[in-house]
Amino acid sequence: MFSFIKRKSRKVDSSTTPANTRSASRQEDHNTGSVQSSASASESKPVGLSSSLAKTRRGFADSMADFILGKKSINAAMIDDLETRLLSADVGMDATSTIIDALHNNLSRKAINNEAALHHTLAEVMKLILQPCEQALILDENTRPFVILVVGINGTGKTTSIGKLANFFKQQGKSVLLAAGDTFRAAAVEQLQEWGKRNAVPVVAQGTGADPASVIFDAVESASSKKIDVVIADTAGRLHTQDNLMEELKKIKRVLAKIDPNAPHETLLVMDAGFGQNALHQAEQFHHSIGLTGLAVTKLDGTAKGGILFSIAETLKLPVRFIGVGEGINDLRPFHADEFVEALLE
Amino acid sequence: MFDGLSDRLAGTVQKLRGEGRLTEANIQDALRDVRRALLEADVALPVVRSFIDEVKTQAMGEAVLTSLKPGQVFISIVQRELEKMMGQSNEALDLSAQPPAVVLMAGLQGAGKTTTVAKLAKYLKQRENKKSLLVSCDIYRPAAIEQLHTLANQIEAEFFPSTTEQKPEAIARAAVDYARKHFFDVVLVDTAGRLHIDTEMMTEIQSIHAAVKPVETLFVVDSMTGQDAANTARAFDEALPLTGVILTKTDGDARGGAALSIRQITGKPIKFMGSGEKVDALEAFHPDRVASRILGMGDVLSLVEEVQQKIDHKKAEKLAKKVSKGKNFDFNDLKEQFEQMQNMGGMAGLLEKLPGMPGMAEKLKGKVDEREMRRMVGIINSMTPKERKFPDIIKGSRKRRIAQGCGLQVQDVNRLIKQQIQMRKMMKKMSRGGMAKMMRAMKGGGGLPPGMGGSGGLGF
Ligand SMILES: Nc1nc2c(ncn2[C@@H]2O[C@H](COP(=O)(O)OP(=O)(O)OP(=O)(O)O)[C@@H](O)[C@H]2O)c(=O)[nH]1
Ligand SMILES: Nc1nc2c(ncn2[C@@H]2O[C@H](COP(=O)(O)OP(=O)(O)OP(=O)(O)O)[C@@H](O)[C@H]2O)c(=O)[nH]1
Ligand SMILES: [Mg+2]
Ligand SMILES: [Mg+2]
Numbered sequence: 001m002f003s004f005i006k007r008k009s010r011k012v013d014s015s016t017t018p019a020n021t022r023s024a025s026r027q028e029d030h031n032t033g034s035v036q037s038s039a040s041a042s043e044s045k046p047v048g049l050s051s052s053l054a055k056t057r058r059g060f061a062d063s064m065a066d067f068i069l070g071k072k073s074i075n076a077a078m079i080d081d082l083e084t085r086l087l088s089a090d091v092g093m094d095a096t097s098t099i100i101d102a103l104h105n106n107l108s109r110k111a112i113n114n115e116a117a118l119h120h121t122l123a124e125v126m127k128l129i130l131q132p133c134e135q136a137l138i139l140d141e142n143t144r145p146f147v148i149l150v151v152g153i154n155g156t157g158k159t160t161s162i163g164k165l166a167n168f169f170k171q172q173g174k175s176v177l178l179a180a181g182d183t184f185r186a187a188a189v190e191q192l193q194e195w196g197k198r199n200a201v202p203v204v205a206q207g208t209g210a211d212p213a214s215v216i217f218d219a220v221e222s223a224s225s226k227k228i229d230v231v232i233a234d235t236a237g238r239l240h241t242q243d244n245l246m247e248e249l250k251k252i253k254r255v256l257a258k259i260d261p262n263a264p265h266e267t268l269l270v271m272d273a274g275f276g277q278n279a280l281h282q283a284e285q286f287h288h289s290i291g292l293t294g295l296a297v298t299k300l301d302g303t304a305k306g307g308i309l310f311s312i313a314e315t316l317k318l319p320v321r322f323i324g325v326g327e328g329i330n331d332l333r334p335f336h337a338d339e340f341v342e343a344l345l346e
Numbered sequence: 347m348f349d350g351l352s353d354r355l356a357g358t359v360q361k362l363r364g365e366g367r368l369t370e371a372n373i374q375d376a377l378r379d380v381r382r383a384l385l386e387a388d389v390a391l392p393v394v395r396s397f398i399d400e401v402k403t404q405a406m407g408e409a410v411l412t413s414l415k416p417g418q419v420f421i422s423i424v425q426r427e428l429e430k431m432m433g434q435s436n437e438a439l440d441l442s443a444q445p446p447a448v449v450l451m452a453g454l455q456g457a458g459k460t461t462t463v464a465k466l467a468k469y470l471k472q473r474e475n476k477k478s479l480l481v482s483c484d485i486y487r488p489a490a491i492e493q494l495h496t497l498a499n500q501i502e503a504e505f506f507p508s509t510t511e512q513k514p515e516a517i518a519r520a521a522v523d524y525a526r527k528h529f530f531d532v533v534l535v536d537t538a539g540r541l542h543i544d545t546e547m548m549t550e551i552q553s554i555h556a557a558v559k560p561v562e563t564l565f566v567v568d569s570m571t572g573q574d575a576a577n578t579a580r581a582f583d584e585a586l587p588l589t590g591v592i593l594t595k596t597d598g599d600a601r602g603g604a605a606l607s608i609r610q611i612t613g614k615p616i617k618f619m620g621s622g623e624k625v626d627a628l629e630a631f632h633p634d635r636v637a638s639r640i641l642g643m644g645d646v647l648s649l650v651e652e653v654q655q656k657i658d659h660k661k662a663e664k665l666a667k668k669v670s671k672g673k674n675f676d677f678n679d680l681k682e683q684f685e686q687m688q689n690m691g692g693m694a695g696l697l698e699k700l701p702g703m704p705g706m707a708e709k710l711k712g713k714v715d716e717r718e719m720r721r722m723v724g725i726i727n728s729m730t731p732k733e734r735k736f737p738d739i740i741k742g743s744r745k746r747r748i749a750q751g752c753g754l755q756v757q758d759v760n761r762l763i764k765q766q767i768q769m770r771k772m773m774k775k776m777s778r779g780g781m782a783k784m785m786r787a788m789k790g791g792g793g794l795p796p797g798m799g800g801s802g803g804l805g806f
Binding site for chain 1: 385386391455456458460486487488489490492497500541568570571572574578595598603623
């Protein structure tokens, strides 16, 4: 799933990132031939890609397509079947009910009587659910530096997403500085520094064991004096159940507010799409503890995933800023509801 | 892990206990509940199906239907089947090969492979006095090699250096050669995270496997994985001859679907579980103990029964009604709850009924304190009836008067008010959410006094 998005966004600007060899080559290698040119990641549309997708479509998209295309007439039993499929794509009970109810309504009004109509209605229903979450992260021109605090559970892709974000903002002509706020995990600082190198942006770090709040504070101070546009702060992965670690995040926010009462200007939770419904509960807890302003959903290049977006839209109602579709520097895209649904149902 | 599932199963069994006997009808009902609970915990559909079929066959058996303790019998069937689902008994690593025994790690990105390599090395050193060599074949993720190096230093294990210019297969081969020459017992081979649909990367790990012929090939999987756990496990199992599974991040509150599905889907045992970020947070996986933990077994059930016995049902029911209607939870209710708790022999007594759940008991201990409770009742006693009914009117001068009345400080009054507000919020939540259902399920109503469960409920 989403391989098309990835493939498109990947036409890799090796120009900007000499250090990006490993990751880029790993990805270019098995995609030679399909790499396209032109258009930045953010503006590409999945037009005319369905044929090149045929081989790679998997999971949700596949089963949905089979489901929709495989049957001639539509009946209630098929809708039950659809329910099972939605659930096993991590759509979750609530969002599944919403989708199914809408279909049922249409079915009883005989509005759906063939597969094309079902496909269409399903797509419309799904888009309607997701659209409210489509809210791009827009940097306030008058705020400098614009501070983005990146938080999340262990291993969801925070540090990698920061590397991709740095690239994203640089392409918009912004200057970027990274803050190595994960002072706990082995080689977390080195990992961020490597992303700094790939993007040719400075990284402020104090090393393992330092106080994350003070690292991030220093980074923002330093960015202010250098008139840098965006500071992106990494933090250690943590479970929402660990009160002391949630306190640590609150402290970071308090300390940042001393520099600018509105900082951090974005508190971005990085969620792993593969976590399914677990991710939803985690996001609720993070939001409850520290207040989130946006989400980035990563690892959507796997299979059968992505349903979690519907749960997010149904229950959490937080803006989905970005989706991660791979490990490379270009594999982060702004979230577009319609495009996302088309990709699911393609 | 498993908290949600435990809640649901406890509710189901409790319902059955209320019935005189097992009948086809109430078994069907219970099974429907169990099915839903498992699905909501993200257990893979085929696994749920076969589990339900098996439990059903057994529950319909003659002996069960005539039993006088239907709840008990039903729960023991469920327990047995849960154990089976996860593989009955613990299977240890089999490192009995001609040394060095090679252990290869595989899994999705961010699952916890690198951390687990360090944990295993430490575990093997401490428990089996085995000397391990650590090597990283992750030439992709920035600083992945450095990460393993740092961890190796932390646990004082030897690290075999590699660089991103090398080929993973060559790195692994060189490490094993080195280990052979230097008499290591074990070589732990870390690999890059990869997607099971990335054929190129799956081919890469197959070639590493072919090069070093590991005695153990372990699939490392995040316990927080949702519906995809079964698919990925199956794909890795098809690509590699897995010998076992390591379940990570079980210290979180994941639903546990991966833990319950993977054994059935792959036929491979879960050998360990990771329960924290620190290098010593690794435990052998015992299906029977985990099953007991899921069910809370007799411990929690007897606690529920005890609460039901000792609680004043009329009062409890009144409160339950109030809560479920979303009415305000006032100081009169709070006082009643405190008194009920004292009737039950207080927290200390209750906590003892929670053996199998030491973590939970500890958490509760921090939250409720006997003396504190008596003091709070004192504060409530010096409020006027109006204040008790409309807590929001308690402001400055009233606070001072109340504090004087019970011989305490204004801060103490503030603290109680804060707590009352919190409980009110929690009650509101409960009236909307699952807790209300659970309380209703616990026949006499009432449920557990607030403040005991914290916002997460008791967790059984
Ligand atoms: N396939 C895929 N992998 C990703 C994506 N985003 C991140 N990853 C990988 O996920 C793994 C973990 O990423 P990190 O960025 O280190 O995650 P983190 O949240 O910073 O982890 P901790 O700091 O340890 O909590 C790495 O192997 C990344 O390459 C994505 O969108 N798709
Ligand atoms: N809470 C908790 N965190 C864990 C556990 N095991 C690993 N982690 C954390 O999960 C994150 C990812 O762990 P890694 O060991 O880097 O994962 P990996 O599978 O090697 O990741 P890649 O190499 O990027 O695929 C880190 O932040 C670890 O500290 C665990 O049992 N509990
Ligand atoms: Mg990180
Ligand atoms: Mg690793």
